[in-house]
Amino acid sequence: MRKLGILLAVAVGLMGLAQTPKLGGELVIAFGTDPESLDPNKITSAPAGMVLTHVAETLLTMDENLEIRPLLAQSWKLAEDGRSLTLYLRKGVKFHDGTPFNAQAVKDNLERFRKATYAFLLFPRVQTIDIVDEYTVVLNLDMPFAPIVSHLTHNFVALVSPKQIAEVGDKEIMDPVGTGPFKFDKWVRGEYVRIVKNPDYWGDKPYLDAVKFLVVPSDATRLVLLETGQVHAIMRVPPLEAPRLRGVKGVEVVKLPSVRTIYIAFHYQRAPFTDVRVRQAFNYAVDKEAIVQTILGGVGGVSDAPIMPLIFGYAKQNPYPYDPEMAKKLLADAGYAKGLKIKFYHPTGRYMMDAAIAQAVQAYLRDVGVEVELITMEWAAYLAFLRKPLEESGFDMFMLGWGCVTLDADYGLFPLFHTSEWAPKGSNRSFYSHPTVDALLEQARVTVNYEARKALYADLIAFLWQDAGWLFLHYEEQINAQRTTAKGLIHHPREYILAHKAWLDR
Amino acid sequence: MIQYAIRRLLLAVPTLLGVSMLVFGILRMLPGDPATALAGVHATQEVVERIRAEHGLDKPIHLQYLGFMKDLFRGNLGKSIRTALPVTTEVVSRLIPTLELTAVSMVLAVLLGVIVGVISAAKPYTVFDYGSMLGALVGLSAPVFWLGLMLMLLFSLQLGWLPAAGRGDFRHLILPSVTLAASSVALIARFTRSTMLEVLRSEYIATARAKGLRESRVILRHALSNAMIPILTIIGLRFGALLSGAVLTENVFAWPGVGRLVVDSISARDYPVVQGAVLMIAVSFVFINLVVDLLYGVVNPRIRYD
Numbered sequence: 001m002r003k004l005g006i007l008l009a010v011a012v013g014l015m016g017l018a019q020t021p022k023l024g025g026e027l028v029i030a031f032g033t034d035p036e037s038l039d040p041n042k043i044t045s046a047p048a049g050m051v052l053t054h055v056a057e058t059l060l061t062m063d064e065n066l067e068i069r070p071l072l073a074q075s076w077k078l079a080e081d082g083r084s085l086t087l088y089l090r091k092g093v094k095f096h097d098g099t100p101f102n103a104q105a106v107k108d109n110l111e112r113f114r115k116a117t118y119a120f121l122l123f124p125r126v127q128t129i130d131i132v133d134e135y136t137v138v139l140n141l142d143m144p145f146a147p148i149v150s151h152l153t154h155n156f157v158a159l160v161s162p163k164q165i166a167e168v169g170d171k172e173i174m175d176p177v178g179t180g181p182f183k184f185d186k187w188v189r190g191e192y193v194r195i196v197k198n199p200d201y202w203g204d205k206p207y208l209d210a211v212k213f214l215v216v217p218s219d220a221t222r223l224v225l226l227e228t229g230q231v232h233a234i235m236r237v238p239p240l241e242a243p244r245l246r247g248v249k250g251v252e253v254v255k256l257p258s259v260r261t262i263y264i265a266f267h268y269q270r271a272p273f274t275d276v277r278v279r280q281a282f283n284y285a286v287d288k289e290a291i292v293q294t295i296l297g298g299v300g301g302v303s304d305a306p307i308m309p310l311i312f313g314y315a316k317q318n319p320y321p322y323d324p325e326m327a328k329k330l331l332a333d334a335g336y337a338k339g340l341k342i343k344f345y346h347p348t349g350r351y352m353m354d355a356a357i358a359q360a361v362q363a364y365l366r367d368v369g370v371e372v373e374l375i376t377m378e379w380a381a382y383l384a385f386l387r388k389p390l391e392e393s394g395f396d397m398f399m400l401g402w403g404c405v406t407l408d409a410d411y412g413l414f415p416l417f418h419t420s421e422w423a424p425k426g427s428n429r430s431f432y433s434h435p436t437v438d439a440l441l442e443q444a445r446v447t448v449n450y451e452a453r454k455a456l457y458a459d460l461i462a463f464l465w466q467d468a469g470w471l472f473l474h475y476e477e478q479i480n481a482q483r484t485t486a487k488g489l490i491h492h493p494r495e496y497i498l499a500h501k502a503w504l505d506r
Numbered sequence: 507m508i509q510y511a512i513r514r515l516l517l518a519v520p521t522l523l524g525v526s527m528l529v530f531g532i533l534r535m536l537p538g539d540p541a542t543a544l545a546g547v548h549a550t551q552e553v554v555e556r557i558r559a560e561h562g563l564d565k566p567i568h569l570q571y572l573g574f575m576k577d578l579f580r581g582n583l584g585k586s587i588r589t590a591l592p593v594t595t596e597v598v599s600r601l602i603p604t605l606e607l608t609a610v611s612m613v614l615a616v617l618l619g620v621i622v623g624v625i626s627a628a629k630p631y632t633v634f635d636y637g638s639m640l641g642a643l644v645g646l647s648a649p650v651f652w653l654g655l656m657l658m659l660l661f662s663l664q665l666g667w668l669p670a671a672g673r674g675d676f677r678h679l680i681l682p683s684v685t686l687a688a689s690s691v692a693l694i695a696r697f698t699r700s701t702m703l704e705v706l707r708s709e710y711i712a713t714a715r716a717k718g719l720r721e722s723r724v725i726l727r728h729a730l731s732n733a734m735i736p737i738l739t740i741i742g743l744r745f746g747a748l749l750s751g752a753v754l755t756e757n758v759f760a761w762p763g764v765g766r767l768v769v770d771s772i773s774a775r776d777y778p779v780v781q782g783a784v785l786m787i788a789v790s791f792v793f794i795n796l797v798v799d800l801l802y803g804v805v806n807p808r809i810r811y812d
Contacts, residue, residue, distance in 0.1 A: 030760075034770075036544075036588050044546055172590040189589070190600055190762035191673060216671060216760040220655055224670045225760075228662050380538035380775050387542055387554070400547065415548070425551040 019487065025504040026210040027486060028231040029497050030222045034190050034215045039173035040109075040158040041116035046495040049155040051193050051213050054499065056158035056178025059087055059106070060149065064490045064498075066310050066407055068153055072101065072179065082144030082448040085152075089135040093202045095161035096177045096184075103131040108162040110139070144446035146453060150312065150408040155494070181206040181500050190215060207488075207503035226251060226481055232504070233482035233489055233497050239297035239352065242479050254480045254491045255299065260403040261308055261412070262300075262351055264344075264361065264471035265430035267396050272340055279468035281330035282397075283320035286364045290322070292474050295353050295360060300474045305461050306413060308475035310493060313409025313444070313457030317465040319472065327368040339369035342396035345385070348376045351401045352476055358399060361471070386429045390422065393431070397471070400429070405494060409457045414441050417469065432469045507803065511796065518792045525788045526578065529781050530571055533772075539563060540587045540775040561587050574781070583785070584778035588771070593782035597764060601786060603673055604763035607755070608748045610683040615690035616741060620730075622691070623698025627706060628725050630699075638695060645692035654685040654758035671760040682759040686752055690744045697740050701733040734805045742798030746791045 035048035040056060043049060059073040070076075073087040093101035107129045114126065125145045130138040141148065151157065161177040175184045181203065182195040193213045197206050214231060216222045222234040223241060227248055237245060237253065246253045266273035266282070273279055288302040301308070302319050309316070331337065346358035355376060362372040377385060386398060404412030415421050418441050421428040437460060444456040465472075480491050485505045490498040541557040542549075558564045562573065577584055583593035622642075626635040658681060662670035669678050705711065706729055714724045753765030764783055771779040803809045 036774075037590065042590070044544070044548075188599075188762065189591070189596065190766060191760075214672060214760065215762070217757050217766065218651075218760070221658070221671045221758055221760055224655075224658050224663055225672075228666065228670050230662075230670055230672070377537075378773075380543035380773060381536065382538075383547065384538035384542045387551075402547065405548075415550075424554075427548065427550070 019505070021207045021488065021503040022505060023207050023503070024209050025506060026212055027208050027233075027489075027499050027502055027504060028212045028214055029233045029235075029499065030214045030216040030225055030231040031235045032215075032217055032219075032222070035193065037172065038176050038184070038187065038193070040156060040160060040176070041112060042172055043156055047213075049494070050496040050498075051195070052158050052176060052178075053155040053180070053496065054182040054195055054211065055180045055184050056160050056176045057180050058153060058155060058158050059089075060153045062150070062153040062407060062494070064492050066493065068149060072106075072159060073152075076149065078146070078149060078448055080448065082146055082446055083141050085139045085141070085148055086132075087137050087139070089137070090202070091135055093179050094200065095163070095179050096198060097161050097163055099161045099163045101159075101179055102134050103137045105159065105162045106137050107131055108165050109159045112165055113157065144448065146445060146448050147406060147408040147410040150406045151411075154406055155496075182211060185210065204501065206500060208499060211499045211502075223481075226483065229483060232486040233480065235478070235480050235495070235497060237479040237481050239299040239479060242297070242299070245481055250484050252482050252484050254482065256478055256480070256491050257308065257310055257493045258403070258476045258478045258495060259308060259311065259405060259407060259493055260351075260401045261303060261306065261475045262354075262357075262399065262401045262473045263303070263306070264397050264399045264473060265432075266468075266470065267393065267430060268433060268469065269390060269431045270393075270396070272334065272336060272342070273396070275334045276467060277330040277334040278336065279471075280320070281327040281334070281368065282365065282370075282471050283468050284323045284330065285327035285368045285370070286361055286471060286473075287322035288319060288473060291357055291360055295356050296474070296476075299352065299477045299479060301477070302474050303472040306416070306464055306470065306472065307404055307409055307461075311404050311407050311409055311412055313412075313454060313461075315454075315458035315461045317461065320468075324364075324368050331368060331370070336369075339371060341371045341373070343375060343394075344372045344397045344399075345375050345377065345382070345395045346399040347379055347382050350379055350382075351399075354399060357473070387424045389424050390431050393423070398429070399473075401476070402427075403495075407494075409461075410441075410445055413457075413460065413464075414445065417441065417464065430469070434463075434467065434469075436463055437467075507800065511800065514796050514799070518789075518796075521792065522785060522788055526575075526781065526785055527571075529784045530574060530777075533775070533777050533780055534567060536772075536775065538775055540777060543773070543775040544588060557587075583782035586771075586776055586779045588774045588776045588779070593778045596779060597767070597783045597786050600762060600764040600767040600783075601790075603761055604749065604752050604756070604765060605790075607679065607683055607686060607752055607761060607763060608745065610679055611687035611690065611748060612741070612745055614683055614687040615694055615744065618687070619691045619694025620698050620737065622695040624702055624725065624730060626695070626699040627702030628721075630703060635699075639699070642692035642695045645688040646696075648688065650685060650689075650754040651758050653688055654681070654755060657681050657685060658758070671758070673761055682755050682761055685758070686748060686755045690748065693744065694737065694740060698733065698737055701736050702729055705729045705733045731805065735802060738798055738801055738805060742795055745794045745798075749787060749790060749794075 031047050033047050035051055036045060037043050037048060038052055057071050061069050061071040063069050072090055074090045075088045077086045095101060110129050125141045126139050127142045128140045132138055164177045181198055181201045183198045185194040185196045187193045194210060196210045219238050225231045226234045242253055245251055266279050292300050292302055304316050304319050305314050307314050346354055348355040358374055362374055365372050402416060415427040417432050417437050419433040419438050422431055423429040440456055440460040444453050447453045447456060480497060482489055486502060487505055488502040492498055541554045541563060544557055545553045585592055586596055622638045626638050629635060658670050661668045668680055672678060711724060711729055714728045752763055753769055756763040756766045768780060768783045
């Protein structure tokens, strides 16, 4: 599966390389929502990250093959004890305002991150930042934290000019000054963000003169815009539109993995889900394959781990087969031969086909004697509902998605299963708690050795699978589409379309 | 007349105060708050609390309201929680495209609606009359998102005459304003027709005809002027409806208007922006109503404002 993802991403990239790239032109990409901000300290969404990554670069990066690669740091070294990370910086790089990139610039940026409201990805762990010389910095951590390397690749941890940091003070950055191949040009809120070529880029210079990110909220409108050629690439094509779009001349449909897992969590501290047999029964009762094939139109895959296959630490399990008889038997063993009643909360319109999937789950469970009451809420209300502490929690089951944006199992599992992360503090909203799981999660976090970490996650995932902490559903895929005249675009699993090396065959 | 205008504007103050109070209250009654909405699914409690503190959301609600009112009287609507931009900047920059769209659709609706209505009334129970009234029924009933998409498919995808969506030159305005105008054209046409029919039955029209005036003069000069008052009322009301009802059109045509801003801001529980936008829409509405009321006097000099 990992290979497949790589091939998909590379294939699109390679198509551009077969011809000699042409210089110039403005490429237009349409997405659904306006970035909330372009300040690395404030951004929280994929659209914002996608724009920013063209302008402001990170120390390390995760390429389209999901390998960690150097970017502004040429190389890095995680200490044996996992308590510090040394970064060797690239020389001769300048920010768009001419300020040189060096150790001080890194320190200024990371210090700013520590004060940020949203930078929860990275900076609970970093205690101090030492400048060794002009091009070497050391991040000292409060405890061993192996995932720090992948956290540093995340586009939210992008660096801007120290001069700009000094200028804005406590205020928010509106026009990021980075080191990227493109410079920020203009942002008309609700309409578009435009970036232009940086002719002084330190790496391979971009072919395009400019890239425009157009905000188009309606799915149908994005399709029309692509078909008329008004835009060159669009995101989030509705799954049911993909087959038709494949037949349109001059349009290419790109299916690629996403890092988001969709799950249904059981209230782990409350009957009936305190009994592992009930949790397993629910897993047997639902036909995940049918959901993925019919409701999602094949745009996704049945979960065979709580994280999807491209994430570091993934260990394949056997999905619970669809077996209603087994489910009934387990429920009877647990003392629910006469059936039971539960409340199931789910969002509507947040994830692909979420409400339809919830209804399917309800129907499958009815077949094994479980009466499910479906309750849906508007998204912000839903988030607030699920952030209540144990005593106030009001659900039996709920559906949610988790994008493991760092592509490291720590971020895909720790916040969701560790006892210290119980809501409202963290994201363990189902109050999952098991000493074995806690111990393995903690150990994996402080283990620096690659293979040893992998083995720990394999044990952990196997345990979680048996324990059936969730009703394991599926991971999402994404469908983008582009004009065939747009070459060299990279469709990235982090829900980005990257135009760094793109060009227009006009 | 000027005195009347001033009195009306003063009367608007309590109205706007009421609006502000209502919006403030309703927003806070919604489950969920900006901090949880903004921080999203990945956030920790620490982040949520930091956002709350940063925006004063941890203070008691009456203090929040007092702070809001104090700023309001200084003409300060606060800052967006989501984007950190001043609310005034954000709302004005999004109100302009909406006003642009609304104004063009209104002109379109009035011209087309009145012309069709007058012709239908002048030639009642003819093919034109039945045809246009059927058309009006369709225009009134067609959902905006459907109509918009159909126009887009026809004029952009099939014929390639017009850009499908987005804001730009005048050509970008055509499809969204036609879409937005459709229901108003229909309403105004039907209303004009029925008012005109009524007026055409009155005695002074018979007199006008009897003194040998040309039919076109009878209809335009004598009948239409008198039919204009109720038509103006409808136009005023429609303007308000268009202003707030543009959100669907804005969505379909990726038009960066204030309707979309309000909807997005409600989803994000961005209190200051919703408050600011609703207030500004209310102000526009009050102003438009005033203009309509003043126009009554222009259309019919018998109306006096004292």
